[in-house]
Amino acid sequence: MPSLLLASASPARLATLRAAGLDPAVVVSDVDEPAVVERYGVTDGEDVCLVLARAKAEDVAGREEVPEDALVLGCDSVLEVEGPDGVKQVHGKPADAAQARERWFAMRGRSGVLHTGHWLVDAREDGSxxxxxxxxxxxxxxxxxTDAEVDAYVATGEPLAVAGAFTxxxxxxAFVRGVEGDPHAVVGVSLPLLRDLVREAGVAWPELWAPGAGARGEAARTGGQ
Structure with a gap:
């Protein structure tokens, strides 16, 4: 049976996949993200997140310790917002609290586009x-x-760990009024898109469900009632 290997340290991505019935192993890539972006010369948000996702997946897929039944998934997210001069700006994780605060002052009351790149490498010995x-x-x-809400949120440290400085x-x-599109992608991995990629690699989505996935889902539903 095929298994999923997540080339990401994101706990939110891992939690999303587990909630969907998967139980991926995790191997974090050693990709130098700024160097990758510079090498490809990309500036558009969609291109940036896709080349980084590919770099992460291929870095991990090339390692000796990768299981012979693994599908390796790399992901990366960036937030694209329009700057005060009308030019689109692409943001990953803020460098520090000051930058996170600055970004929130620019984002509040406005909208942005969160791009999440996905790259799948079929590293199975007998795969595609x-x-x-x-x-x-x-x-x-x-x-x-409000200014006070921005300061309080940044002080928690959460915005510094995620692309776009928000979760x-x-x-x-509580600071997101709504989303247009797949909410899973905002968390870090689009399940419908991942299913499409897995199918293109010749694997049916249910093949990736972990043993007992149905029981886990039932327990989660019962707990919410």
Missing amino acids: GATLGGVASVTVHFADL LDGLGG
Whole structure:
């Protein structure tokens, strides 16, 4: 049976995949992200996240310790917003609290597009050898935060750990008025897009479900009632 190997340290991506019935192993890539972007010369948000996702997946897929039944998934997210001069700006994780605060002052009450690149490498010994990817883009509408709310949120440290300086599934959820598109992509991995990529590699989505996935889902539904 095929298995999924996640080339990402993101706990949100891992949690999303586990909630969907998968139980991926995790191997974090050693990709120098600025160097990759510079090498490819990309500036558009969709291109940036896709080349980084590919670099991460291929870095991990080339390692000796990768299981012979593995499908390797690399992901990367960036937020694209229009700057005060009308030029689109692409943001990954903020460098520090000051930058996170500056970004939130620019984002509040406005909208941006969160691009999440996905790249799948079929590293199975008897697999298709496919290497393919895609981008899920979601429009995010931000609430009009007060200065005090921005300061309090940045002080939690959460914005410093995520692309765009916000989360949908954490403390930042209250500061997002709505999304247009797949909400999973905002968290970090689009399940519908991943299913499409897996199918193109010749694997049916249910083949990736972990043993007992149905029981876990039932327990989660019962707990929410």
